[in-house]
Amino acid sequence: MSERCFSTDDQQLLTDILRHRRDVRGNNFRPEPIPEPVLEQILQAATLAPSVGFSQPWEFVQVADPALRAQVAESFDAANREARERFSGERGELYARLKLEGIHEAPVNLAVFYRASEGPVLGQTAMAEAGEYSVVCAVQNMWLMARALNVGMGWVSILDPRRVAEILQAPADRKLVAYLCLGYVHRFDDRPELERLEWEQRRALATVCHTDGYR
Template identity: 50%
Template sequence: MGTSSDGVFSEAFVEEFDDLLRWRRDVRRFRTEPLADGLLDEILASAELAPSVGNSQPWRWVNVVSPERRRAVADTFTRCNDDALRGYRGERAKSYAGMKLAGLDDAPVHLAVFCVPDPDQGSGLGRRTMPQTLEYSVVTAISTLWLAARARGVGVGWVSIVDPHDVARALDVPGDWVLVGYLCVGYPEAVDSTPELERLGWQARTPPGVRYEVR
């Protein structure tokens, strides 16, 4: 039970999978307890199953452990968040100021996810005319990780309100690596089937949009 040996999935699984998509959340409030032993490796192994252009697997996961490096990331977040707040006026500014947009203080795991610009792997296949597909590939891996984590009761919060160069510098990664996402990972304080930005009245999900068709 629970393993598809022939690549065919049951209706019950499909329903549960759709539930997983509905209940995956961007998490900003974490319990501070560490993840169970081996769980992060398990989640990362699942994320590695993501598709990538030419099978290049251009993602690089950096587990940020040092408090000093985490502090540097928190500092760039604070700076960028303050800048963003200054860009809003009136009710939107009040609303923005009231939102928690990162779980950097509590999340037991910080993962910075980078893209390498020219991996040998894949021998360039598929990215000659669209080099940006390398970064798209890293996004697919993050998306896969998000679901793989959530399926195991682990929350992920994507933090993009940072200066990517400051993050790269703080983590001392090779100069040509490109930051794609900074992720807070840990057990969520609470779960919800509605996005927090929707609950707070910032932005609701819209119903499925118009599908275009060209003939």
């Protein structure tokens, strides 16, 4: 039984890491590689995430081949063109100026997959998506560990997950949850880019908390 307690300094350090985590884009990655021990620390952090029924349903594929990255980038370009058409006016102009991925620039590309269990999973029988939520928890662990190691990480969500799974020859029972770009950066911004550009404003805690339902 662990009796480890954390100090107020520990708590403040975690808060600082949470506050300074950033979604890093392709215009910010530096070219030098991430040392293998550092990348292993980030992946080990993923495996410490909570998972429904202790199923640990995550798998990771490092995408190093430039030809494979180019195919993933093509999927991004197609999805990005479609997404851009959904925004008009000032938002459309701002969207067109954003650099939303770092597939070619980032030293490390990681595809994170969900692998469904063959049999029933404790805690997942009524909420099947809890398995995929577990993989998202692993991604968050990676993001925080990466930031603690002064490594930037970006989540590329503007792509076709089925196409990426096909490019990487994933088995039929695997589902892409996240495509991540990692590398050292030129800078970590004081605020998230989309907040700084006023794409959205941060919501106050009081506006998202309710008691005994939505009343």
